[in-house]
Every structure is written in structure tokens, then in C-alpha cells.
Amino acid sequence: TDPEGTVSLSVVGLGNYARSVSIPAIEAGDYATVSAVVSGDAEKAARVGDVHGAVPLTYEQFAEGEGVDAYDAVYVATPNRIHLDHARTAADQGKHVICEKPLEATPERAAALADACEAAGVTLMTAYRMQTDPVIRALTSFVSAGGIGEPTKAMGEFSFPVLAGSKGPDQWRLDAELAGGGALMDVGVYPLNTTRYLLGADPVAVDAMARASEPFGSQPDDPESPRFADEHVHVLAEFPAGTVGEFTASFSGDADSWLEVVGSDGRIRLENAFVPGGDRTVRVSTDVGEVEFSGVGMDETVEEFDYFAHCVLTDTPPEPDGRDGLTDVAVSEAVYEAAATGERTPV
Ligand code: NDP
Incomplete structure (x- = not known):
């Protein structure tokens, strides 16, 4: 089926893989767009946001729900041990989550991540390409x-x-x-x-x-x-x-x-x-x-x-x-x- 509309994504963590592979892949596809970019480096977020027409946010702004209306879902691309924090923020905001592999650093944290998304009733995908x-x-x-x-x-x-x-x-x-x-x-x-x-x-x-x-x-x-x-x-x-x-x-x-x-x-x-x-x-x-x-x-x-x-x-x-x-x-x-x-x- 060919559904109506697109899913706008907040990209959390502007590291090597997110910038060189994921963002270009999102933009090359039919159903997803980049509408927010989140980084610990506000200047980098502004620069990347500018190129892609996306709202730039720091991790603190993202956690506080600033710009929350700009996106439908969150792509988590930070180091493994931080995936849970960002996925939890997304789930609390009622946003769907696509999270980089491995899902988390320990089974306890991975289970907490899956549970948070399930409890919030949002879609969770582990990014196994x-x-x-x-x-x-x-x-x-x-x-x-x-x-x-x-x-x-x-x-x-x-x-x-x-x-x-x-x-x-x-x-x-x-x-x-x-x-x-x-x-x-x-x-x-x-x-x-x-x-x-x-x-x-x-x-x-x-x-x-x-x-x-x-x-x-x-x-x-x-x-x-x-x-x-x-x-x-x-x-x-x-x-x-x-x-x-x-x-x-x-x-x-x-x-x-x-x-x-x-x-x-x-x-x-x-x-x-x-x-x-x-x-x-x-x-x-x-x-x-x-x-x-x-x-x-x-x-x-x-x-x-x-x-x-x-x-x-x-x-x-x-x-x-x-x-x-x-x-x-x-x-x-x-x-x-x-x-x-x-x-x-x-x-
Ligand atoms: P990078 O080190 O290039 O990027 C990670 C980014 O996370 C940083 O640039 C930084 O972004 C942010 N970050 C937040 N907190 C920290 C911290 N404490 N230390 C370091 N970085 C931090 O890593 P990759 O892009 O290679 O990997 C990111 C995720 O993607 C991992 O989970 C990895 O396993 C996965 N990955 C998946 C691949 C695949 O094929 N599916 C391939 C490569 C990686 P900022 O400066 O914007 O805050």
C-alpha cells in the first residue's frame, strides 16, 4: 500500500553515521523527512539544521520538549549507553522511535527502552539495516x-x-x-x-x-x-x-x-x-x-x-x-x- 503523508524525524546525535549515512538516506527516501536535529554542540545543530531545513536543538532543549511539534518520530544515533535516555524522552513525548543498534549497552537498559515505548504505545524499531x-x-x-x-x-x-x-x-x-x-x-x-x-x-x-x-x-x-x-x-x-x-x-x-x-x-x-x-x-x-x-x-x-x-x-x-x-x-x-x-x- 502507498500511504498518505510522511513521517518527520528528529535526528538525535549528529555523529559520523547520522551525518554521512542516515540523514542522506532519510532524504533520499519517500516516506520520511528530517525536521529537527539534536546535538551537544549548538553550533553544529544550527549548521546541520540550516542545510536540511530542520529545527536545531541541544539535548537539554530536546529533553525539555522544545520544538516538540516539529517532529513525529525520533531517530536515536548517540553512543549505545545513551540510547535509553533519548528513547525515553521520545516515548514520554508520544513520539515513535527508531534506535540505532545495538539497542542499548546492557539487557536491563535495552528492556527498559522497549518497555518505555510499549507503555507509551509508540512504535519502536531497532535500526538493523x-x-x-x-x-x-x-x-x-x-x-x-x-x-x-x-x-x-x-x-x-x-x-x-x-x-x-x-x-x-x-x-x-x-x-x-x-x-x-x-x-x-x-x-x-x-x-x-x-x-x-x-x-x-x-x-x-x-x-x-x-x-x-x-x-x-x-x-x-x-x-x-x-x-x-x-x-x-x-x-x-x-x-x-x-x-x-x-x-x-x-x-x-x-x-x-x-x-x-x-x-x-x-x-x-x-x-x-x-x-x-x-x-x-x-x-x-x-x-x-x-x-x-x-x-x-x-x-x-x-x-x-x-x-x-x-x-x-x-x-x-x-x-x-x-x-x-x-x-x-x-x-x-x-x-x-x-x-x-x-x-x-x-x-
Ligand atoms: P560517532 O562517535 O561518530 O557519533 C556519536 C555522536 O553521539 C557524537 O558525535 C555526539 O553527537 C553524540 N554524543 C552524545 N553523547 C556522547 C558521548 N558521551 N560521547 C560521544 N558522543 C556523544 O558514532 P557513530 O555515528 O559511529 O555511532 C552512533 C550510533 O550509531 C551507535 O549506536 C552505533 O552503534 C550506531 N551505528 C550504526 C551503524 C549502522 O550501520 N547501522 C554504523 C555506525 C554506527 P553531537 O556532537 O551531535 O552531540
């Missing part, structure tokens, strides 16, 4: 229709050399408090969430190993509070029906992202699986033969904001909802515990 990627959507239909038979295992990696970037060691991604962890929370969530989506199933238990070298910080030595900024993480996940998941993520070394799902009758391999922009390579091998497509897909982030706005306009619950976001944060809690104790940990 892989779930609006046409290639991933098509593969999910193929797998659920039995295209590769019974899925037996899924393997994937997302590694991104964060320290090699311009921000150096002093950044929130390496602050376990603000990020809720390290590589697992930032990039490991992609193979994990995408596999959950592709299989339509959630892990019941995990084994894990996580490590960090200077200047990433200390190792997990407190089983009671095992979250730390992991540089490398390796996860073995047990799904129902005995399907095995194996995921790895890193903040250093060679950048790479791929995903492979193996079934009783075939396998799917995705290269460039998780980078934004949709330029993916897919190879599907079954008893019938093998096909490979390169350079496929489209900008899934444009579709992500259009999908969210379409859900709001048609009062349809989005697929990547708050519970979906919470599940990954809960799995990550189990991963850090398994890495600290060396034991298989139920989710």
Missing part, C-alpha cells in the same frame, strides 16, 4: 522455503579496524561503559542478528573467547561484571534443532565481512555482507547447481527509514522491534559471561 536489505530479505525467504534444506550451521565475520581510523584510542567504541563492550557490540551484532533473521531462530546457549591488547583495555577478569572492550571475539552459538552458529568480529586487522549459511541440501555465501551500501556478492550452491551474483543490492539504509516510516503511517509493527534488539544484547551478555568463565552459557 540488514533486515531491510533486499538481498538478505530474498535469502531469508529462500531459506525459509527450504532452498538449502534444513539449516545445519551459520558462520560469519564482521571485522573493522577501528583503531586505524582517525579517532584513535580515545573514543566511545573502546569505552566498555558507553558501548556495553567492544567489537562484539559494535560489529559482532551483524553476523549474530542477520543469522537470527535468516534462520528465524535465536541462540539458546553460547561458548565464547574474547581478547584485547593495549590500548583496547583489560581482559574480562570479573565473572560478575564481565563486559569489556573486546578487540577480538569468537562465538559458538547453539540454535534450537541443533543448528550451530560460529561468529567472529574484530576491531583490528584486515577489514572483512561475510556470512555463510549451510543446509542439508546446499549453502549460501555472502561477501561484503555487512558493509553499508548494498554492494554484495551472493553465491548459492544447491543440488540443482550453483549461481553467483556480484554487485547486487541497493542502499538498504534508504529502505530502512522508508520501512520505519511506512510502519508508522500504516500502524504496522516493524520486524526488527525492541524485543529483537533486546535479544542481541542479552546474547552478548551471555557471550561476555562465557568468555570470562570459559563455560557454555545459556542465553
Whole structure:
């Protein structure tokens, strides 16, 4: 259906991703617009607001409800440990929420975020752009229709050399408090969430190993509070029906992202699986033969904001909802515990 109207968004946090990817994606789509921009830097808000014809606000003004009539929904793009505060403000204002991944830094805070939106009766979407990627959507239909038979295992990696970037060691991604962890929370969530989506199933238990070298910080030595900024993480996940998941993520070394799902009758391999922009390579091998497509897909982030706005306009619950976001944060809690104790940990 083609609904009437558009959803106007307040973009909260004018960081790298919001400015370079999300705002252009919102503007490129059909159903959402940018109508307010919120930043700790009033001058930046004014500058960005000017370019996009949006009301500039500071976090304090946003929290106090200034400019509240300018927007229908709030896009939260601040560091993970602050998502709850902004989402709560939005829910209290009766505004719908699209919140960046991971939903929050801990399961308690992620649950509080989902609960606040549910209690306020507003739509909440976790901004998992892989779930609006046409290639991933098509593969999910193929797998659920039995295209590769019974899925037996899924393997994937997302590694991104964060320290090699311009921000150096002093950044929130390496602050376990603000990020809720390290590589697992930032990039490991992609193979994990995408596999959950592709299989339509959630892990019941995990084994894990996580490590960090200077200047990433200390190792997990407190089983009671095992979250730390992991540089490398390796996860073995047990799904129902005995399907095995194996995921790895890193903040250093060679950048790479791929995903492979193996079934009783075939396998799917995705290269460039998780980078934004949709330029993916897919190879599907079954008893019938093998096909490979390169350079496929489209900008899934444009579709992500259009999908969210379409859900709001048609009062349809989005697929990547708050519970979906919470599940990954809960799995990550189990991963850090398994890495600290060396034991298989139920989710
Ligand atoms: P940046 O560091 O580039 O931006 C974060 C912004 O948050 C800052 O620029 C700042 O904006 C604001 N902020 C508020 N409080 C703080 C604080 N205490 N420390 C640092 N920044 C603060 O991060 P990203 O844009 O890369 O990431 C933001 C969110 O988006 C994260 O949740 C991340 O996981 C997610 N993300 C999602 C991606 C995806 O593909 N879906 C890709 C990249 C990130 P201001 O100066 O305006 O106040």
C-alpha cells in the first residue's frame, strides 16, 4: 500500500553515521523527512539544521520538549549507553522511535527502552539495516522455503579496524561503559542478528573467547561484571534443532565481512555482507547447481527509514522491534559471561 503523508524525524546525535549515512538516506527516501536535529554542540545543530531545513536543538532543549511539534518520530544515533535516555524522552513525548543498534549497552537498559515505548504505545524499531536489505530479505525467504534444506550451521565475520581510523584510542567504541563492550557490540551484532533473521531462530546457549591488547583495555577478569572492550571475539552459538552458529568480529586487522549459511541440501555465501551500501556478492550452491551474483543490492539504509516510516503511517509493527534488539544484547551478555568463565552459557 502507498500511504498518505510522511513521517518527520528528529535526528538525535549528529555523529559520523547520522551525518554521512542516515540523514542522506532519510532524504533520499519517500516516506520520511528530517525536521529537527539534536546535538551537544549548538553550533553544529544550527549548521546541520540550516542545510536540511530542520529545527536545531541541544539535548537539554530536546529533553525539555522544545520544538516538540516539529517532529513525529525520533531517530536515536548517540553512543549505545545513551540510547535509553533519548528513547525515553521520545516515548514520554508520544513520539515513535527508531534506535540505532545495538539497542542499548546492557539487557536491563535495552528492556527498559522497549518497555518505555510499549507503555507509551509508540512504535519502536531497532535500526538493523540488514533486515531491510533486499538481498538478505530474498535469502531469508529462500531459506525459509527450504532452498538449502534444513539449516545445519551459520558462520560469519564482521571485522573493522577501528583503531586505524582517525579517532584513535580515545573514543566511545573502546569505552566498555558507553558501548556495553567492544567489537562484539559494535560489529559482532551483524553476523549474530542477520543469522537470527535468516534462520528465524535465536541462540539458546553460547561458548565464547574474547581478547584485547593495549590500548583496547583489560581482559574480562570479573565473572560478575564481565563486559569489556573486546578487540577480538569468537562465538559458538547453539540454535534450537541443533543448528550451530560460529561468529567472529574484530576491531583490528584486515577489514572483512561475510556470512555463510549451510543446509542439508546446499549453502549460501555472502561477501561484503555487512558493509553499508548494498554492494554484495551472493553465491548459492544447491543440488540443482550453483549461481553467483556480484554487485547486487541497493542502499538498504534508504529502505530502512522508508520501512520505519511506512510502519508508522500504516500502524504496522516493524520486524526488527525492541524485543529483537533486546535479544542481541542479552546474547552478548551471555557471550561476555562465557568468555570470562570459559563455560557454555545459556542465553
Ligand atoms: P560517532 O562517535 O561518530 O557519533 C556519536 C555522536 O553521539 C557524537 O558525535 C555526539 O553527537 C553524540 N554524543 C552524545 N553523547 C556522547 C558521548 N558521551 N560521547 C560521544 N558522543 C556523544 O558514532 P557513530 O555515528 O559511529 O555511532 C552512533 C550510533 O550509531 C551507535 O549506536 C552505533 O552503534 C550506531 N551505528 C550504526 C551503524 C549502522 O550501520 N547501522 C554504523 C555506525 C554506527 P553531537 O556532537 O551531535 O552531540
